[in-house]
Amino acid sequence: MLSRKNLEILVAAQKRLYCTFPELPSFEQRWDFETDGVIQALLTRLGDNDPYFHPRYAGHMSGYVCDVAVMSYFLAMQFNPNNHSYDGGRATTKMEVECLDSMARMLDWNHYQGHLTSGGTIGNLEALWIHRALGANTVICSKGAHFTHKRAANILDLKYLEVDVTKDGSLCSIALSGVLAALEATDVPVVVCTLGTTLNGAIDPLDEIFSLKAEHDFKVHVDAAYGGYFYLIRARLAGRNRKAFDFLPAADSIVIDPHKHGLQGFGCGALLLRGVSESTSQAIYTHDSPYTYFDRRGISIGEKTLECSRPGAAAAALWATMQCLPLEEEGEFSRVLLSCHTAAVKMSELLFAVDDVRLVVREPALDIVVFYIECADISAATRQLYEQLKASGFYVAMADCDISSETGVFREVSCIRLTLMKKEHLAMVDELADQIIRLSKCIADEYRSQYQAL
Numbered sequence: 239m240l241s242r243k244n245l246e247i248l249v250a251a252q253k254r255l256y257c258t259f260p261e262l263p264s265f266e267q268r269w270d271f272e273t274d275g276v277i278q279a280l281l282t283r284l285g286d287n288d289p290y291f292h293p294r295y296a297g298h299m300s301g302y303v304c305d306v307a308v309m310s311y312f313l314a315m316q317f318n319p320n321n322h323s324y325d326g327g328r329a330t331t332k333m334e335v336e337c338l339d340s341m342a343r344m345l346d347w348n349h350y351q352g353h354l355t356s357g358g359t360i361g362n363l364e365a366l367w368i369h370r371a372l373g374a375n376t377v378i379c380s381k382g383a384h385f386t387h388k389r390a391a392n393i394l395d396l397k398y399l400e401v402d403v404t405k406d407g408s409l410c411s412i413a414l415s416g417v418l419a420a421l422e423a424t425d426v427p428v429v430v431c432t433l434g435t436t437l438n439g440a441i442d443p444l445d446e447i448f449s450l451k452a453e454h455d456f457k458v459h460v461d462a463a464y465g466g467y468f469y470l471i472r473a474r475l476a477g478r479n480r481k482a483f484d485f486l487p488a489a490d491s492i493v494i495d496p497h498k499h500g501l502q503g504f505g506c507g508a509l510l511l512r513g514v515s516e517s518t519s520q521a522i523y524t525h526d527s528p529y530t531y532f533d534r535r536g537i538s539i540g541e542k543t544l545e546c547s548r549p550g551a552a553a554a555a556l557w558a559t560m561q562c563l564p565l566e567e568e569g570e571f572s573r574v575l576l577s578c579h580t581a582a583v584k585m586s587e588l589l590f591a592v593d594d595v596r597l598v599v600r601e602p603a604l605d606i607v608v609f610y611i612e613c614a615d616i617s618a619a620t621r622q623l624y625e626q627l628k629a630s631g632f633y634v635a636m637a638d639c640d641i642s643s644e645t646g647v648f649r650e651v652s653c654i655r656l657t658l659m660k661k662e663h664l665a666m667v668d669e670l671a672d673q674i675i676r677l678s679k680c681i682a683d684e685y686r687s688q689y690q691a692l
């Protein structure tokens with residue numbers, strides 16, 4: 239929630255906004271309806287949400303929107319710039335370019351094409367669309383990849399092949415090697431790798447995947463929608479994950495979502511492409527839009543995007559955020575990411591020490607922890623824990639996972655999923671862990687006594 243101090247700054251900024259075009263007659267909208275009543279009704283309706291913005295919320299990948307982004311979006315939205323064409327959103331187009339330049343600099347990419355998208359799904363779809371235009375006809379994904387890749391392949395009429403994952407949920411490079419070896423002569427593959435899977439933040443072994451290029455020819459698209467920013471703190475991650483991140487700049491295309499770990503509101507993804515020549519790009523994106531681009535003094539980003547209208551306000555919010563929190567390895571933004579990772583490592587250690595609790599993966603790759611209560615009905619116990627945590631003011635999520643039993647047989651059960659993506663989560667790990675452990679013990683005891691009573 240916007241701090242009171244920033245609300246005051248916003249009110250002062252709004253006063254200045256009224257004076258933006260002094261040469262024009264002053265203008266404020268006038269309508270025949272009153273807004274007060276409906277705004278009160280809206281606030282009531284908004285209460286019917288979980289508190290995604292609060293540190294007590296550790297469920298889905300829903301962080302808070304940082305104040306500067308809220309303020310910038312609110313101010314820029316009143317201009318309603320459209321970053322499709324230069325003349326439709328001149329100021330915010332420049333901001334978008336600066337944001338993408340910073341992201342490319344983070345990756346040490348000197349030559350790139352890139353833009354904001356409405357999110358990861360569209361960014362990934364657009365990347366595959368480009369790969370298809372460059373000749374790919376087959377998409378290879380791990381079973382842990384986001385479900386929308388299959389959908390994108392379907393939309394683009396591309397062959398879709400799935401690769402098994404290892405125990406930690408990351409792509410198995412041995413299985414990938416088998417899939418590549420079994421390709422038909424006409425298949426031209428693009429391998430989609432995920433840095434930060436949706437289920438548990440697993441990191442596909444990019445280093446091993448790139449080593450397969452010695453034998454097989456393929457392009458690499460990295461879906462780093464969730465994990466991309468962790469590139470900044472790769473030196474602080476477990477060795478094999480650091481190695482994977484080291485290869486991120488070698489990818490042909492990358493998606494990173496500012497609306498996941500970039501402190502932005504939903505509707506802000508980013509796609510970066512490398513090695514697409516100007517002429518190829520023109521051939522892919524060229525379209526006839528005689529009514530759109532009449533100011534040629536700057537670039538119209540929409541001439542090279544899949545989507546047409548895109549909110550300039552999203553670019554303004556991201557730009558302002560990146561002014562405050564630049565993408566620096568030793569900066570404040572990196573410290574936020576490190577806090578989240580540290581919180582997850584600490585949470586895993588605390589839960590690992592408890593007899594009744596089982597971690598699905600022992601060490602979190604990024605900041606997501608998935609676990610369950612070992613008992614006769616794991617899924618029912620998960621539901622109970624989820625509800626009891628909620629009743630005590632802690633909001634978590636649930637996820638279905640394959641777990642192996644003592645006999646080595648895999649089965650799918652519901653687990654608790656914690657996404658510790660707010661910097662404040664580190665300070666509340668002990669409190670949340672205490673609550674989880676206390677409730678888990680009670681639930682496990684209940685199942686034990688039911689079993690003994692039989």
Ligand SMILES: Cc1ncc(COP(=O)(O)O)c(C=O)c1O
Nearest residue numbers: 357358359384434435436463464
């Ligand atoms: C790894 C990954 N890729 C892609 C997506 C889809 O992104 P979006 O929801 O922004 O469309 C998600 C969403 O959670 C994701 O976790």
